[in-house]
Amino acid sequence: MSPDNEVIERSIREPAVFESLYSRHATSVYRYAAQRLGDHAAEDVMAETFLVAFERRSAYDVTVQNARPWLLGIATRLMRKHVRLEATAWKGVSADLAAQIVPDFIEQAGARIDAQRLARRLKKALRRLSKADRDTLLLYAWGDLDYASIALAMQVPIGTVRSRLNRARRHLRRAAGIPANEQEKDHGRVDTAPQHT
Structure with a gap:
């Protein structure tokens, strides 16, 4: 299993591989958002988090192996809207x-x-x-x-x-x-x- 940074870097050439990042971290992002906003809003925040991450994947610092902090940072900024x-x-x-x-x-x-x-x-x-x-x-x-x-x-x-x-x-x-x-x-x-x- 490739580390997150390799998946993100590869997804720039092969967008479909980004799905594995979703599989690894969606539950964690959802749980964090649900604890702050409740289940209904958490679904929206989780989906929007991965959309934003996908759109900004070329700006990801590939020296950082674990993308979870990056994803939770995106989710935190999105939750400010809520x-x-x-x-x-x-x-x-x-x-x-x-x-x-x-x-x-x-x-x-x-x-x-x-x-x-x-x-x-x-x-x-x-x-x-x-x-x-x-x-x-x-x-x-x-x-x-x-x-x-x-x-x-x-x-x-x-x-x-x-x-x-x-x-x-x-x-x-x-x-x-x-x-x-x-x-x-x-x-x-x-x-x-x-x-x-």
């Missing part, structure tokens, strides 16, 4: 999102706060994030991309990804009621930057 639908979708997924982003918090907070109140606070906090920070966070949480892949998807340096995720996590921690004096440990690093309220 902002109104996304706002509605937050209602249905906020509890799930709370469990994914701050996995231990609901268990720890069970005695202090009910889950419905937490979900409302996190939903509000997510809406207050900048689009770039929210997209970066969701590519990490729902797109299951690592920092380098998010940098590729968002077309930004990896340091920007780290900054955006750090800012988003701090914002969500505040919304979740996690004390500001707790240090965030991530990939062996300790964030000792002062917390601003």
Whole structure:
């Protein structure tokens, strides 16, 4: 099986081989879009993502073997067109999102706060994030991309990804009621930057 970059490069001469890229990544793109927008809009985003990818395949950086970050980046930009639908979708997924982003918090907070109140606070906090920070966070949480892949998807340096995720996590921690004096440990690093309220 050829890596994605070879398939894309070959598809410029033989367009039909692009279908194998669809077969490999359609489910992943659909799942990511469905988590953000719901099933109905996800179909449209997935189809449009592959249409855009096919049209722009000659501009693909063939030094990058895995096309998944590129495809999720396209999907993320397309989903910005669906902002109104996304706002509605937050209602249905906020509890799930709370469990994914701050996995231990609901268990720890069970005695202090009910889950419905937490979900409302996190939903509000997510809406207050900048689009770039929210997209970066969701590519990490729902797109299951690592920092380098998010940098590729968002077309930004990896340091920007780290900054955006750090800012988003701090914002969500505040919304979740996690004390500001707790240090965030991530990939062996300790964030000792002062917390601003």
